[in-house]
Amino acid sequence: GQNIDQPTEMTATEGAIVQINCTYQTSGFNGLFWYQQHAGEAPTFLSYNVLDGLEEKGRFSSFLSRSKGYSYLLLKELQMKDSASYLCAVITRGSQGNLIFGKGTKLSVKP
Amino acid sequence: GAVVSQHPSRVICKSGTSVKIECRSLDFQATTMFWYRQFPKQSLMLMATSNEGSKATYEQGVEKDKFLINHASLTLSTLTVTSAHPEDSSFYICSARRASPTEQYFGPGTRLTVT
Numbered sequence: 690g691q692n693i694d695q696p697t698e699m700t701a702t703e704g705a706i707v708q709i710n711c712t713y714q715t716s717g718f719n720g721l722f723w724y725q726q727h728a729g730e731a732p733t734f735l736s737y738n739v740l741d742g743l744e745e746k747g748r749f750s751s752f753l754s755r756s757k758g759y760s761y762l763l764l765k766e767l768q769m770k771d772s773a774s775y776l777c778a779v780i781t782r783g784s785q786g787n788l789i790f791g792k793g794t795k796l797s798v799k800p
Numbered sequence: 801g802a803v804v805s806q807h808p809s810r811v812i813c814k815s816g817t818s819v820k821i822e823c824r825s826l827d828f829q830a831t832t833m834f835w836y837r838q839f840p841k842q843s844l845m846l847m848a849t850s851n852e853g854s855k856a857t858y859e860q861g862v863e864k865d866k867f868l869i870n871h872a873s874l875t876l877s878t879l880t881v882t883s884a885h886p887e888d889s890s891f892y893i894c895s896a897r898r899a900s901p902t903e904q905y906f907g908p909g910t911r912l913t914v915t
Contacts, residue, residue, distance in 0.1 A: 734903060788895075790843055
């Protein structure tokens, strides 16, 4: 079966750093996406990793270890607007395969 | 980042009528487009996957005769909800994937209410 695990909720303080972990056990692997989703809105693309290592984009970084089936999203200099759900999603087969989503991590940023 | 548009953003229709939702990738050609549905406080549920010029692949439990998908070009896909019922009320979101670089963007979603 396909399984993607993320913590359900996290809380962090404005200005701090937070790491959201994602572990996956899937029948195949063709890349991992991170998305941000605010309540009532569609997901927003944050990052895509297919090779091991760290990808940095401004305040957001994403890391992948394929051998461990593990990824994390790192958010620096947290802002109140970063309060949202963060979704980890894996392409399991081929470049046209569907995304298998985790249930998402709801991040609350407090002053 | 790339932009995917969706129209309309909100629609209210009467039970028994049909509603068409358009999804466009504005600045890239999408190799594949996906249609999702999301109920409040739940995860995205994939309804179907479509490639330009070929029939859509529907997920188990999704009626292909009720949810008609047309993928006319590399930048346009449409979802038509036929004979809508109140239980079809949901947030419908399309997504377009670009092959190189590999990125997948979501449209802003269409909130459908069937009365």
